[in-house]
Amino acid sequence: MKTLDVRVTVGIVVFNGALTLRRAVESILNQTYESFIIHISDDASQDASAEVGKSLAAEHSSVVFTQQPRNLGPTNNFRFLLERASTEYFMWLAADDYLEPTYLARMIGTLDADLTLVACVSRVCFVKPDGSKRVSGIRYPLSANPATNLAVYLSEPHENALYAVYRTEPLRKAFPRSHFHAFDWAAVAGTLLYGKHAEVADVLMHREDTPKDHYTKSVPVDNPWGVARLFPLAIMTYDLLVRQRIPVKSPILKALVHQNVEHHVRSMRMFHPRYVMLTKYLRYMWRRYLGLRFLRMR
Numbered sequence: 001m002k003t004l005d006v007r008v009t010v011g012i013v014v015f016n017g018a019l020t021l022r023r024a025v026e027s028i029l030n031q032t033y034e035s036f037i038i039h040i041s042d043d044a045s046q047d048a049s050a051e052v053g054k055s056l057a058a059e060h061s062s063v064v065f066t067q068q069p070r071n072l073g074p075t076n077n078f079r080f081l082l083e084r085a086s087t088e089y090f091m092w093l094a095a096d097d098y099l100e101p102t103y104l105a106r107m108i109g110t111l112d113a114d115l116t117l118v119a120c121v122s123r124v125c126f127v128k129p130d131g132s133k134r135v136s137g138i139r140y141p142l143s144a145n146p147a148t149n150l151a152v153y154l155s156e157p158h159e160n161a162l163y164a165v166y167r168t169e170p171l172r173k174a175f176p177r178s179h180f181h182a183f184d185w186a187a188v189a190g191t192l193l194y195g196k197h198a199e200v201a202d203v204l205m206h207r208e209d210t211p212k213d214h215y216t217k218s219v220p221v222d223n224p225w226g227v228a229r230l231f232p233l234a235i236m237t238y239d240l241l242v243r244q245r246i247p248v249k250s251p252i253l254k255a256l257v258h259q260n261v262e263h264h265v266r267s268m269r270m271f272h273p274r275y276v277m278l279t280k281y282l283r284y285m286w287r288r289y290l291g292l293r294f295l296r297m298r
Helices: 020-027 050-057 074-083 103-113 146-155 169-173 181-193 233-243 251-271 272-297
Strands: 009-013 038-041 062-067 091-093 116-128 133-135 166-169 194-207
Touching: 009 074, 009 103, 020 038, 020 050, 020 091, 038 074, 038 272, 050 062, 074 091, 074 169, 091 103, 091 169, 103 116, 103 166, 103 194, 116 169, 116 181, 146 181, 146 194, 146 251, 146 272, 166 169, 169 181, 181 233, 233 251
Parallel strands: 009 038, 009 091, 038 062, 116 194
Antiparallel strands: 091 166, 116 133, 116 166
């Protein structure tokens, strides 16, 4: 296949993923849609990920492997792959996830059929550590105007939206310039300034299920200083409002306030035990009496 014929880059982010990396890559190599290139970025893994990646690149001309000389961290590794993509479409795939054979064909077919779309994703089967599974609920597509779509998304961020197939340029414009907590939400939300998101109802992706408290546990690493540790979504909110200049509309602001309060309370409960009783009461009051009413206000 000539380089000019390639329409989608699949960027695989890996850190200590030697046991599952080959499965992820082979799930792409087995796609019914063949116009792709796979770029693996190993973020200075301490296991055999580099050896597996080099082997895959040697076996398949459509696989490119990069070994980072030092650990970039998740945001920078994601950005590294996105910045080097020269194709019309782009998607990330984690090294421990894998796709059904028709994933690319279905997503790209949907995007090709509607130029107002910037992203398309399928439902997902999440696999828990004990082997049990759950399927993501069917989410309404984000098919209205940008302000409405942003308000809907920010009210309840999609747990799988980062791994959609995107039009490359809008994703590149929206992607954060530095690492912070919930950088993925900022990237996904930002693309809604450029178009709509579609969702295919079939389960075509399999992902390892992340524990519910994973996001909260990462706050001290993601936001190591000041107010951003107390309010984990503060930098994300700043990125959306100031850098990306999303519409300053009441429903959007209400959704952002709601998320900031929720994540502040979760963080305080986890990292400040003396505060736990107060946050328990505040969380109950917010959810029971204030939060939903706040979001419903016009």
